[in-house]
Amino acid sequence: MTYAKPLPSIDRWNKPFWDAARQGELQLQTCEDCGHWWFPPAPVCPSCLSTRVTWKRASGRGKIWSRCRFHHIYDKAFADEAPYNVCMIELEEGPLFISNVVGAAWEDIGIGDAVEACFEKATEEVTLVRFKLAEK
Amino acid sequence: MTLLRDEIAVVGIANGPFGSFPEYDDYAQMAIAFKAALDDAGLEKNQIDGLITHRLGLYTRAAEVLGINPDYAVPLLRHGRMSGVAIQNGVAALLTGQAKYVALVYGNNGRSVRDLYGGGGGLWAPFGMSSPGAEHALLYERYRQKYAVTPEKLATVSLTLREHARLNPEAVMQKPLTLDDYMNARFIVEPLRLFDYCLINDGAVVMILTTKDRAKDLKQPPVYISGVSTATDLANVSTPPRGYWREAMAHNAERVYPMAGIDREDLSGLMIYDNFAPNILYSLEGYGFCKEGEAPDFIQGGRIALGGDLPVNTSGGHLSESYMQGWALNTEAVRQLRHQCGKRQIKDAKAIQYICSAAICSSIIYRR
Ligand SMILES: [Zn+2]
Numbered sequence: 001m002t003y004a005k006p007l008p009s010i011d012r013w014n015k016p017f018w019d020a021a022r023q024g025e026l027q028l029q030t031c032e033d034c035g036h037w038w039f040p041p042a043p044v045c046p047s048c049l050s051t052r053v054t055w056k057r058a059s060g061r062g063k064i065w066s067r068c069r070f071h072h073i074y075d076k077a078f079a080d081e082a083p084y085n086v087c088m089i090e091l092e093e094g095p096l097f098i099s100n101v102v103g104a105a106w107e108d109i110g111i112g113d114a115v116e117a118c119f120e121k122a123t124e125e126v127t128l129v130r131f132k133l134a135e136k
Numbered sequence: 137m138t139l140l141r142d143e144i145a146v147v148g149i150a151n152g153p154f155g156s157f158p159e160y161d162d163y164a165q166m167a168i169a170f171k172a173a174l175d176d177a178g179l180e181k182n183q184i185d186g187l188i189t190h191r192l193g194l195y196t197r198a199a200e201v202l203g204i205n206p207d208y209a210v211p212l213l214r215h216g217r218m219s220g221v222a223i224q225n226g227v228a229a230l231l232t233g234q235a236k237y238v239a240l241v242y243g244n245n246g247r248s249v250r251d252l253y254g255g256g257g258g259l260w261a262p263f264g265m266s267s268p269g270a271e272h273a274l275l276y277e278r279y280r281q282k283y284a285v286t287p288e289k290l291a292t293v294s295l296t297l298r299e300h301a302r303l304n305p306e307a308v309m310q311k312p313l314t315l316d317d318y319m320n321a322r323f324i325v326e327p328l329r330l331f332d333y334c335l336i337n338d339g340a341v342v343m344i345l346t347t348k349d350r351a352k353d354l355k356q357p358p359v360y361i362s363g364v365s366t367a368t369d370l371a372n373v374s375t376p377p378r379g380y381w382r383e384a385m386a387h388n389a390e391r392v393y394p395m396a397g398i399d400r401e402d403l404s405g406l407m408i409y410d411n412f413a414p415n416i417l418y419s420l421e422g423y424g425f426c427k428e429g430e431a432p433d434f435i436q437g438g439r440i441a442l443g444g445d446l447p448v449n450t451s452g453g454h455l456s457e458s459y460m461q462g463w464a465l466n467t468e469a470v471r472q473l474r475h476q477c478g479k480r481q482i483k484d485a486k487a488i489q490y491i492c493s494a495a496i497c498s499s500i501i502y503r504r
Pocket of ligand 1: 031032033034035036045046047048049050
């Protein structure tokens with residue numbers, strides 16, 4: 001069956017992110033001059049504007065800043081899953097990431113809860129970075 | 137700070153009809169409103185030498201449809217936050233002598249072309265996160281948990297604005313809205329329910345600005361722009377603002393009240409950009425009408441209703457009048473200050489503040 005949900009548009013700036021995800025790693029850009037980490041990918045460091053930008057493995061750990069739950073079907077490819085959660089995660093390194101928390105009931109997804117990245121293959125090219133609740 | 141105070145006036149306004157008009161496009165609706173705004177002001181179209189277009193795809197087509205060659209022409213993107221930016225730019229163009237009469241023109245055919253405000257692409261689309269309402273859902277979920285806000289308290293926003301709309305013959309929504317209707321409506325993106333969302337409809341709004349000296353010779357009593365300020369939260373715009381734009385709002389508040397020489401207690405009412413109901417709460421807190429976390433209680437007991445201490449969105453706002461991306465709230469402020477609001481007139485209205493809280497936060501204070 002073909003994958004019907006939206007796929008990321010992979011470009012020269014975000015390609016390393018998706019390449020790493022396919023290998024089961026969360027990688028983010030960081031600055032060799034000031035140590036800042038950021039997402040989404042950018043050509044220069046948004047903190048000091050250095051071009052000495054590198055990709056590094058992030059811990060994959062974070063905390064849930066907030067959650068919401070889609071009941072309305074904007075895209076019918078999500079119809080079977082609705083209502084589904086979308087959460088904003090504060091990654092340990094600082095950047096924010098919006099994704100889904102998997103393997104947990106809505107009632108168990110708490111603001112401030114620790115989460116860790118997990119990887120779900122969507123297509124040959126794309127593996128999505130999702131999150132699961134961390135072991136307490 | 138006082139350079140701008142009361143130097144520029146709104147002299148012509150028009151709202152096109154609000155609803156569904158598949159037989160027109162957005163330029164046509166804008167052009168009809170443009171003519172009505174000229175008539176309102178008592179101006180001829182060739183006197184318009186400044187044109188700021190908003191939402192319309194092409195400023196070139198806008199000028200072509202209107203048959204004008206303005207000296208000053210600026211197109212703005214379709215984001216709702218640009219209405220305040222348009223007014224700010226119109227003021228600046230007039231103050232610096234770039235133009236004598238500036239028309240701010242806006243047209244929207246979102247209903248006819250079935251704008252969905254969700255689905256499609258974008259950075260987070262692979263995770264099913266693809267609607268502006270969901271950003272507000274994320275913000276509000278954290279807020280409501282932190283301050284233990286019940287849905288009944290938030291409902292006050294939508295119920296109050298619906299009552300206002302019912303006094304406004306131009307408003308799209310005329311049916312009464314009860315608390316049961318509100319509570320029984322489906323979630324769109326939880327915790328936000330259907331009636332926390334703005335409408336999607338077609339329409340157009342035009343405002344004409346000029347200097348205070350020129351304004352004296354025109355048909356309508358001038359409504360002065362006493363203060364304008366914008367501040368942004370753009371550097372992390374790919375995710376909802378963890379600070380609820382509070383820094384940007386505080387920055388605006390520090391500037392706009394002294395600029396206008398008008399403080400909060402002098403205001404007759406507020407027009408707050410209500411793309412989603414909770415935005416009214418954040419705005420009331422951000423501009424210091426109440427403290428952080430207090431807005432859900434502050435709005436109870438009729439305070440923000442007509443007849444209350446601080447009427448908000450007397451037209452019905454985006455939730456119940458029309459989704460004109462801030463414009464119809466600005467024309468409502470002008471009408472209130474001209475005392476042309478009929479059954480929904482704020483008694484003896486003297487000064488009104490417009491507030492839009494978004495990645496560009498804008499605020500404008502008008503006085504008669
Ligand atoms: Zn740096």
